[in-house]
Amino acid sequence: MRIGVIIPAAGASSRYLATGGLRSKLDEDLGGKPVLQRTVELFTKHDDVGEIIVAGPADDAAYAEFKDRHADRLGLLGAKICKGGVMHRWETVNAALEHVTADCTHIAVHDAARPCVSMELLDRVFNAARRHNAAIPAVEASDTVKRITDTGETIGGDDDVAAILGETAESRKPLRAVQETVDRRSLVLVQTPQVFEAGLLRRAYAQSDLTSTDDASIVEKLGVRVVVVDGESRNIKITRPGDLALARAILGLREPEGRPVHKRF
Numbered sequence: 001m002r003i004g005v006i007i008p009a010a011g012a013s014s015r016y017l018a019t020g021g022l023r024s025k026l027d028e029d030l031g032g033k034p035v036l037q038r039t040v041e042l043f044t045k046h047d048d049v050g051e052i053i054v055a056g057p058a059d060d061a062a063y064a065e066f067k068d069r070h071a072d073r074l075g076l077l078g079a080k081i082c083k084g085g086v087m088h089r090w091e092t093v094n095a096a097l098e099h100v101t102a103d104c105t106h107i108a109v110h111d112a113a114r115p116c117v118s119m120e121l122l123d124r125v126f127n128a129a130r131r132h133n134a135a136i137p138a139v140e141a142s143d144t145v146k147r148i149t150d151t152g153e154t155i156g157g158d159d160d161v162a163a164i165l166g167e168t169a170e171s172r173k174p175l176r177a178v179q180e181t182v183d184r185r186s187l188v189l190v191q192t193p194q195v196f197e198a199g200l201l202r203r204a205y206a207q208s209d210l211t212s213t214d215d216a217s218i219v220e221k222l223g224v225r226v227v228v229v230d231g232e233s234r235n236i237k238i239t240r241p242g243d244l245a246l247a248r249a250i251l252g253l254r255e256p257e258g259r260p261v262h263k264r265f
Contacts, residue, residue, distance in 0.1 A: 001130055002050040004104035005043045008092040009112040010057045010084030019240045025113055028244050031253035037073050038115035044077050048126050050104055055084035055096040090210045107201045109215045110193035113238040116250045124229045129195035134224055136216050137231035138188035145182040151175045191231040
């Protein structure tokens with residue numbers, strides 16, 4: 001078994017920046033190393049991994065900047081860098097697929113902003129992929145799940161009192177309401193890495209309809225069974241600034257001091 005790992009890293013960190021982040025989440029400091037480097041390092045420690053492809057931004061200027069920040073570090077880890085997609089995650093994975101060599105029997109796709117996955121989880125999902133064509137990690141939905149709808153109103157409302165008191169950023173947020181409560185008994189929250197037999201993933205990405213939220217959903221369109229192994233609550237995806245503090249706690253790392261890691265050369 002030889003696994004080629006694709007790490008899509010072309011995103012703009014829009015949700016992260018919109019909720020208070022000061023820079024790309026992949027550039028944030030995790031124990032003196034950028035988040036992206038921590039994520040790549042996970043896979044360098046596993047014997048089944050033969051190569052790692054990191055797919056950065058598609059725009060020429062953004063890609064050049066991405067290489068300036070990350071190429072040296074990732075190159076020392078043996079990772080290759082390529083351009084990703086313009087708009088969608090699937091475009092980025094599709095672009096990276098071209099750089100996976102033919103001797104890889106399997107391909108894993110892992111979120112660049114998930115630096116806390118354990119070696120035990122990697123073993124679990126890789127071993128499942130030996131026996132099945134598609135394997136993904138997931139955790140059970142432990143909270144109550146509700147489907148909501150946008151009411152078209154704002155939290156502060158449109159009454160005269162609100163106009164007199166003045167609106168705040170909070171009061172201008174959209175007002176959402178519960179549409180229904182969803183039975184969670186058969187629901188899981190899917191994580192990465194997602195691992196596939198190489199020919200299967202290439203076949204899945206050759207389809208005309210690639211709209212998806214993850215790679216498994218593209219494979220599912222072929223009618224292929226995707227098996228699920230136990231994920232980990234610690235395998236978080238950094239999406240908002242608060243997640244970065246949680247990742248540091250999980251990894252036992254302290255807050256950075258001095259010059260930001262993305263400026264250390």
